[in-house]
Amino acid sequence: MTQVTARNFFSRPLRALSTAVLALAAGAVIAHGDVTPQAVDTSSLKQVGKEWLTKNPYLGNKEAIRIGDSAFNQNCARCHGLGAVSGGIAPDLRYLPAGQEGDEIFLQRIRHGATRDGRVYMPPFEGILSQEAMWTIRAWLETVRED
Template sequence: MRNLSVGRVLRSGAVLFFGAQAALVLAHGDVTPQAVNTETLPQLGEEWRETNPYRGDAEAIRVGDSAYNQNCARCHGLEAISGGMTPDLRKLNDPAEYIDIEESDQWFMTRIRHGAVVDGRVYMPPFEGILSQEAMWAIRSYLDTRKLEE
């Protein structure tokens, strides 16, 4: 897996500032994660999947589009186009960034489940326990449709 160093983030003043802002917003309860209805998708059970079981599924993409807008767009941008303060999630589909789609899926799940919290600063909140595994992979399916060159 690619070593995405926290140091790289900490060296960026812009992201540090942003992180402080994000923590503040969370403290005010302004960004309550939204429940996602995934009952139209095959249910996945307890075990975490290594790769996206819904890849290319039109219904998963539809559910994921809405779930992304409700839970991720405020930080990562509408249609996954970053304003520059957060990683551009279209890079998850950039062959130059990951060895293969499995690695990209695993990095996606690491971040969405555990977030990015450093010394109590919430750069990105963890979504495990808030979004279901089904919702997470639906978001991944939507992000598959977002390519950098578009």
């Protein structure tokens, strides 16, 4: 018969607990930084071509707005908040200016991200999201805009 010592009495639940803690910690890391960008299917939209536009071609386009809503949730919401309502980590994108002025700020930032003193505040999305996908997000952002 195995003798139940204090040691093996505690070690099993403790090991289970530390495994759970490690799993949680790993989950937290994934939730914050290293989320794989999600592919955005824009094949149902008129394609934009290679040149970078200065103005959103999908402004008011319902299908683009639908795609952009989901693309935002998958790629941006973890920093900019669900529904673009910022929890304070990153700017509240509901307050980007309307129209082309906002389009330019938007495109610069989504393409190049934001790095200061070698720290990445926002990763660049150029080469990860297509230009079409970027503009769908902008089209959706216009629908939640606040003055």
